[in-house]
Amino acid sequence: MSDLLAGLIQNPGMLLIVAGVIVALLPGRQLRAIAALAAIIGCYALLASYGTAPMDAPVLMGESTLFGLDLVSIRIDRLSVVFATLFFIAAGLNAIYGWLHASRMEASMGLIYAGAAIGGVLAGDLLTLFIFWELAALSSVFIVWGGGTHAAFKAGMRYLVIQVGSGMALMAGVALTVAATGETAFTAMSLTAEDGSLNIAALLIFIGFGVKAGFPLLHFWLPDAYPRASAVGAVMLSAFTTKMAIYALARGFPGEDILMLIGAVMAVAFIFFGAAASDLRRVLAYSLNSQLGFMVCGIGIGSELAINGAVAHAFASVIYKGMLFMAMGAVLTRAGTLRAAHLSGLYRAMPLTALVAFIGALTITGVPLFAGFVTKSMTISAAGYYEHMLVWLALIAATVGAVNNIGVRIFHDTFMGARSDAAKVSGDAPLPMLIAMALAAAICLVVGIQPTLLWSMLPFDYDYAAYTMDHLITQMQLILFAVLLFALARRFGLAARPRDGVLLDVDWLYRVPGRIALAGVVRGTAAAWHRLWWGIQAGVARLVKGLYDTHGPEGALARSWPVGFMALFTAVVLGLMLIVTFVAY
């Protein structure tokens, strides 16, 4: 076994990938689900056996050498372990959720995807990270394609292009780093070099991370692809890619100031897109993107509290966002559509799902006793404590936005009110889905009620009390005010439900002008070449024709001449020779 493989295979994520390949070969959905769950539990057991380690004293395992570089397949410290654990939980929930509905490809690729994400967060060096980074892209695109529609296919292509682009940027950055330093260890780096100039290597890596983290302008793949996956697929997608990027940012760029700005923009801007989206999973996707802004902000602030907050929020986000995607998946499974305009009053048919959605809404809006409250307040506190007023404001605004997007749009508009035609469905979500949603909801509640359980897993020991009066009042004021605001707005028709249609985002840039430009360049190049090539061929043909006319059997230069002509010619040549000799002499 090669050194590289021997190193990688110790990574639980890698084992999960292998399990994913095996699962692909198994017959029957149930069997695949059981095998997947078993693999997840087994791999988690392996991870658990590695224990954990403090941030400043990581445990390194699975070492190998490649190109003279030291590769570390596993780094165990609290940051990586918490993300890995989170991903295992998500993978487990996904396996349960998709028990009956995951296709062969989704079951297998979901496992590989989870494995890649777990492998990625455990990776101790940039090259290993790159491998898992790309694997995550590779496996997740199949999940997008699992949507099975032409739209899913095209979105998947776009998704893959941008994801691979992210991986390539990472690779380029790694290559530059390696060439400059000979080091591949994945540690904190800075966008500014020591002499104050821009660190190109770090910038490339930063962009690579940023794509997956959904930085503004680099985010378009997210709301593009997620809504087009299948019910099961979207849940899978929501968990890993972006959180993996959050992990990478937390590891690589903690306290990078620009992240605060980026995070703030993300947190706020995507609220509006979410509000305008008509597909409910699209709403969720934008909301997810907005929530990522919280985490990015936290990482940008860079204090121990802020990092903890970002990680904790990532944890909560995976669970509740997954839960909301599950709920929407259930609706999709039953109702066959997620067009906001067509759905309302679903609670009658799907009460349990409605409950889950409600819990999700409570969590994301940060209602006390739910996970969102404790995790969000950490980041907001960190921002406040350090007087990042702008960030603080943005985060507050994002919370308000979440009230509208999730509380109003996802929960209220979909489940409450008059029952639409599309909402006349046969029953509540299937049992495995319900179980998965219930488990997620339970986690949200447990974390919300007993946050110290999560605290103990966070990277830094920081004594943070979520349930202070200050936090409670601030948060409740915010939520109630926001609900009131939206209620009034709705009453006066200021916030109408979005109609069906394409929501134009940055993706417009590449969908329309970009596509036209690219197609122009491609077609232009190809046409130029073809014209040149035909030109060459035609030129050669003409040349041959011309040569044939002169040199062919009947050509003047090749036919047989009468002897008189030959003699004349000889005489002329002689004359020329004589003239030349006489002149030259």
Place this chain on the structure above:
Amino acid sequence: MAIPGLEQLPVLPVVIPLVAAPLTLLMKPGRAPWAWATLVSWVTFVVTLLLLEAVWVHGPVEYAMGGWGAPEGMSAPIGITYYVDLANALVLTLVAGIASVVFPYAYYSVESEIDHRQTPAFYTALLICFTGLLGVTITGDAFNVFVFLEISSLSTYALIAMGARNDRRALTASFNYLVMGTIGATFYVIGIGLLYQATGTLNMLDLHQQLMGQSNRMVEAGFAFIITGIGLKLAMVPLHLWLPNAYCYAPSAISAFLAATATKVQVYIILRFMFSVFGFEFAFLEVALNAFIVLGIVGMFYASFVAVFRDNVKQMLAYSSIAQIGYMLLGISFGTVDGVAASLIHVFNHALIKAALFMGVGCVVLRLGSSNFAAFNGLAKRMPWTAWGLIISGLSLVGVPLTVGFISKWKLMEAAFQTQTFIPPLLIVLLIGASSLLAAIYIGRLAYAMLLQPVPEDAEPVKEAPHLMRITMWIMVLANIWFFFQTDVTVGVATRAAQALLDTGLGYGGAY
């Protein structure tokens, strides 16, 4: 020279076939003249080999005809001298060698192409032609060159005309060749006359001594006449018009023999005159060399283009010969040891190549009665030995490695790179490459027809060519490969020969 018993060696290559020729005429038609001619060619070949060896070991050999050498104290010999250095020893060996393979080859081809009763005459003419070619090469006397030139030419006209039984165009071709050849020879004689008038000598080495540092209009005019005359015999573009038809309609064996030897001997004469007789001090030499660059390149391309479009393989090969002469001229035109050596090497190698090719075509003509491309379709299935022989020697013509053609091309390119001319060396090399490519096209056409075209459906089954023809042809084909590996004979001898020629041309070493 101090080889006991071999004092008469230089004269033997001329005397043996010359004496043998009339005897041939007395023989009964059939095998006897052929066997006799073959025997003579073999003996001559052995003699030339000995001569080559002697020259290689002992340096240039001089032989005064009838003992009329240079009187003591005088530089010039009185009578005709045979002067053999490495350059002409190489050509001599080549001519005799080719003859010793082509003569045996000729039997079946001649039987089928020539009236049975005429065979003694045919072999007589062949031997006379052989004599003439050897004589031209060996003699050190400028006028004697003319005599031998005409001996070989006259017999050649006759030999070509004998192809008339197959195709009456042989007659017109021969007639045209006769007129042109005579004009060429006459030009040459005029040139010699002018030189004689200017120097009072006909001995080439002595001419060189007399001409050293001298240039006047008489000499210049002589030079012009000689170069034009030899150029005509050489088929130097644009004086090549007679050659294609002559080679095409001649009997196959004659095509093979002439293509491999006649023009090669002329190249030697040009070399001899330019470097050994006129020399570098001759003011016009450089102009001529520059002209040769242009003529060589033009010939390389022009004739190759024509060859590409020819539908008759013999004509194609004839034009190819003209193109190949371009290479030789190019080598000469560099005026360097490497260049002249490359030229001599190509003289040798191209003789092997063209002999093999024409012999192969001869086999096809014997069996299929035509040398048109159509006859070659699917030949690899019908006559595999012939076809593969043609392909290998064709590749050699292109200059594919593992064949002698590659050595020629290599040395020529090497020489070009080392030469400063008014055309940049790289350009010359690229042009050589490009013209090789044209050779690749016409040979490729032939190979494609033989290998990949289907046999015509209405074609009658044919046998392979007789063993004798196949074996002799394959001797040539294998020589094409052998001399790739064994370059001592070509590169070694040619380089030394070129060195000697140029030393003479520069006015030191060499001569006496």
Place this chain on the structure above:
Amino acid sequence: MDIIEFIVGRYNYWIFITLMMIGLYIVISRGNLIKTIVGLNLFQTSVFIFYISIGKIVGGTAPILVGSYKADDSYGEGYGDESHGAGEQTSGAREGLHDADGLDIPSNSLSAEVPAGGAPSAVSGSLHQMPDTARETAAGMASGVNATYDSVADAAAQGAEVIYTNPLPHVLILTAIVVGVATTALGLALAVRIREAYGTIEEDELEAEDHFAEFGVPLHPEQGQARGGAA
């Protein structure tokens, strides 16, 4: 220099060139094979004349030794100095030629007077101006008698008194005449065979027939049997 003398003095060249041109013109312009051969013959003949004329000296005699040896110091020494002397002499003579204006062809004035004074005049410009005539004569005689060098020198010295015509060009041209005859014979024979094979000896007709045989179409359909591109 008087232009008339220039022209008249080289009349042998003019004859030679004119004949040559006539011959060549016939070859070029006549399509009839026999006429071509006639032209070729003329062409060759002109060369014979050229050769013979360069060897001829007015008043010169056949190179048979006459008279007896007269010691002439300068001349004898000249030859006694072996090739060196000969070389000097030749080069000197050549310079003389070179200085001659006009065509730069050494004047080969057949009409020149034979000056008195023997040896030196043999190399002077006004006499027959083959620079090495004497030497060649000597050589030729030496070969003729197969003599030792001394006797050659003697003979040369003796011969210097008598004006000899250089025999070598004549000898050479005898050979050339033989060649010419052979060529003519062969050419005529070929013409006969061509006539047998084609039924004509007109070149344009031959060409047209060959063309038709090769390409299956007439050479000049619009002109019938007109002559091809030679004109």
Place this chain on the structure above:
Amino acid sequence: MLSLLSPEMAMYISLILPIFGLFGIMLADKVPNVREGVTLVTGAIVFYMAIIVAVAVSGGARPGFEVAEIIPGLAIRFEVEPLGAMFGVIASGLWIVNSLYSIGYMRGTHEKHQTRFYMCFAIAIMSALGIAYSANLLTFFIFYEVLTLSTFPLVTHKENEAARNGGRIYLGILLGTSIGLLLPAIVLTYVLTGTTEFTLGGLFAGGAEGPILMATSPVIFVLLALFAFGIGKAALMPIHPWLPAAMVAPTPVSAFLHAVAVVKAGVFGILKVVIFIFGVDFLAEGWAADFFLWLAAFSVLAASAIAMTQDNLKSRLAFSTVSQLSYVTIGAMLATSMGVAGGATQIAAHALGKMTLFMCAGAIYVAHHKSLISEMRGLGRKMPFTFIAFIIGAFSIIGLPPMAGSWPKFMLMWSAADAGHQLVFVVLIASSLMNIVYLLTPMLRGFMDPMSSGLKFDKDCLAEAPLFCLVPAWITAIGTIVLFFYIEPLIAFLEPVTGAIGFGG
């Protein structure tokens, strides 16, 4: 067993055995099973010999022998170094795979002249090995030409007008560049240095005596130009048209020759010339390589762009090959040890990946006689194994882990960073993204889109290609994954010539 044969003997055998195989194939003309058996046995033995040689080379040996010295300094000589050993193993190993595939393809499509086909293949493999093992430019040139000539009948195999045209372009460009440019380059090398031997560290770099020419001399540029364009098989734009033209050949020919043997011989030649004739460090000193670096970069992008517009799957793959080959040229022209190592790795990785793609394209043709992408919509559902193998191969070409194609990209990027040509990053990234578009789209349409109108299936079951077509494709597809994990041994194997073991190497 390994010790029974000396590596020299193994070289002899691997160079001569294909000739015997050729006669064996000829004799077994009428018995297809025996004929193909001979091919496979020959292939297996040759492969085994190549491995013996490679093992010896990895042990530090440089087995070699001289056939003849033509002119002083000019010999036909063989000597194996790691790069050549690698190429030898790839070529001979994939020949077996391809022979298996050919059986499926040629019988599946009822091609004519199958004996000639196998015979020409045997010569081609021999010349590929000759190229791999050559010790000097002359020997390289000889086998290069033999390879060109022996593949011509394969290209024109179908013997129709299109095949003849393609063959004409193929032969014209390859022979034209090799005789017209490569030979002068070799001669010039000989004139300058008096030899053509591949010398570690570079012939022009000159070893201890110092360089023969200044590294900045324009002669170096001219020479490099002659080599870069003269080795036409490397398909550097604008001399690439032979490669798409060669696609008229039956697919096994395209798969093996135009994804492995022929084109790899070209880029292998470029690498050899850069490493052994110029010398990596020597080339890095001058400016000559930069032009070709950017030309190769242009080739990468332009060929990708053209590939995007091709509807014929094989010609799309051909342009993709043009693009991918230029990676090797980029690696060579970056003139760093990591660059040449990256180029060498690309040879191996691309060979496996592209061969998979071609074999899948051929499998589709065998099964359904479809060669246009627009006719393959929905076909993936009928032949998922073929399409999945294709996708794996495509992932390798794109450069995604865990397929081998990702490492060369990384190494090239590393090398570009070393050489300070950061713009190469952009090229490589853009190339990857374009690869995604033009390689994956057709295959995914095979799964996603409704069935093309031209496809009719009576029964709702799989309609896969014959096993002989499918298994080889999967062998190479899995090969790409295996190579991903075994890249380190390959790098270490190549280290003696590339000098790249990674950082500080």
